[in-house]
Amino acid sequence: MKVKKAHVRTMLPVASAGLACFWAWFYFALLSPYPAEHAGKEASLYLKLAFLVGMVAAMLLVYAKRDLFSRTERDPLPRAAALLTLPFGLFNIMAHYLTVSPAAFAIAWFLAGCGFSLIFLLWPKVFMVGWQKDVGAYLSASALAGAVIYLFACELRPPYGDVMLVLLPLASLTVLQYVRTHIVGSEQEPEAPLEQTRLFPLTGFTVAVFGALFGIALYLLCANLSAVDPLAIAAAIACGAGLHLALSVLVKRYLPFGTAEKLSLLLLVVGFLGLAFLGPNLMLVCCLFILGVYVYLDFSNMSALVGFASGHPSPFWRIARGQLVLPAGMITSWIVCMVIEHTNPSLFAYVPYLALGLLLALALLAAFVPFKDNTFADKTVKGEIVEGGYFKQRCNQAAQNHKLSNREQEILYYLAKGRNAQFIADELNISAYTAKTHVYHIYQKMGINSQQELISIVDSTEIVYQ
Structure with a gap:
């Protein structure tokens, strides 16, 4: 039966x-005492370290083997991710009735970390198809919803809370598979390498x-959970997801990462100054801020x-x-703290002073080598950063499909970016009447x-990757 497909924007x-189910699972695994309570407080820190190591191991595998992910063939990775996350939840359920060895728990947490990275890398298959600046808002909205689901899971008493460790990643993968089979362009893939960013x-x-x-x-x-x-x-x-959502929607719809680093640096200074000088009573408050x-x-x-990554082979x-360095840094400081x-x-x-x-x-x-905003290589003639990968190529293809003149094609670029007739007139040194015509x-x-x-037409235009 032929599946009726929708544009990716309607499926976001x-x-x-x-994606909210995925983040709820991650928060519940690391930031709830229940999943590791069978092992005790000290052992739980080792188990969570195993989870982080699993995250980095899977990302290193993808980094070493570029063709591990495929968009055109039947993709086995969702099933692999589901199988990797299953022991994590099942062992926690079994621990209420049977004795599970610490080694088995450690392996389950490591495999869950590997499954986390696979699911994390699978979801961009949806978001990259129709990437625009507001995709970041949808990503952070999923974290907000994930925090609510996390809170609900924490209210469930074992073993019902442990069942969420099984259901949440499976629910996320089920929605992923549904969305991927119901959106246009989910299987298009470039044929030749092309650097998309600097x-x-x-x-x-x-x-x-x-x-x-x-x-x-x-x-x-x-x-101290x-x-x-x-x-x-x-x-x-x-609060963290809401800040990203607000800056994405209210400020620029896409806040360059260099700017995000500067803001994070300032906020971290506040957090660690609090850890160093406010005393142990406010330690956890500062940790929550961080x-x-x-x-x-x-x-x-x-x-x-x-x-x-949009449009890259x-x-x-x-x-x-780009992602593996963040958990790698977390692993390093985690081991140092232990x-x-x-x-x-x-x-x-003295750790806060460090x-x-x-x-x-x-x-x-x-100060000496300022954080630079990573910029898109695909730009307009004016050098402005545009909405996503292959924007100009999609505009060219849309203009060709509808037999637009060269001048109309030039104006199409501005219209597809949301510019009005007066702005176009000022940029092209023509009258507003001519622009409206x-x-x-x-x-x-x-x-x-x-x-x-x-x-919408430009977004959904399929192009031949050169």
Whole structure:
């Protein structure tokens, strides 16, 4: 039976709901005491470290093997991701009735981390098809919904809460499969390599340092989860995602990652100053504040990577390359914290000062080698950053399909970016009447009545990748 397909823009709310289940599972695994309570407090930190190591291991595999992900053939990776996440939930359910060895738990957490990375890399298959600047808002909206689901899962008593560890990733993968089979262009893939972006060389290093800083706060938070209300954790997640959502929608619809780094640097200075000088009573409050910053920067990074990878022949390799440094930095600081706590616990009081030293190094780096906004290689003739990969090519193809003149094609670029007739007239040094006449002729040739219809046509135009 032929499946009726919709444009990806109409499916983004559904996709956000599926991604919300994924984030709820991640938050519930790391930031709830229930999944690791069978192992005890100390062992739970090792299990969560195994989860982080699994995340990095899977991303390294994708980085080493570029053709692991395929959009054209029957994709086995959703099933693989489901199988990797199943032992995690099943072992937690079994632990209520049987004795599960610590080694089995450690393997299950490691495999769950691998499954997390596979699902994380699968979702861009949806968001990259019709990437525009507001996709970041849909990503952060999924985190907001995920925080609500996380709170609901925390209210369930074992073993019912452990059932959520099984159901949430399966629900996310089910929605992913549904969306991918019901959107236009989900299987198109470039045939030849083409660099889509210019990346700032120090971005990977700075993100790794940010990851190390977040790892310190997450370690402190996970070591004291029994003293933290899940509502406070959900509120911190919502604040971070809400900040990204607000900046995405209200400011520029796409906040460049270099700007996001500067804002995160400032917020982290506030958080770690609080950890260093406000005393142990407010330690968890500061950790929750830093958790919100982590959520904000993580989604800024993810939004940038999805945009950067759009139209690239190895998009998931690019996303894995850009994302793996964040958990790698978290693993490094997590291990350092564990070593300090086990060898000389009194030195742990100096960890916030170590974090402030890293922040000072980042500030000096920003002063002498400023964080640069990674910019899209695909630009208009005016050099403006445009809405997504292959924007100009899609406009050219749409103009060719509807037999527009050269001047009308030039005006089409501006219309597809949401510009009005007066703006076009000022840019092209023509009268507003002439600009409106060209717009009228474009609408007539394309058989449309509004600018929104024009934008939808350009978004859905399929191009031959050169």
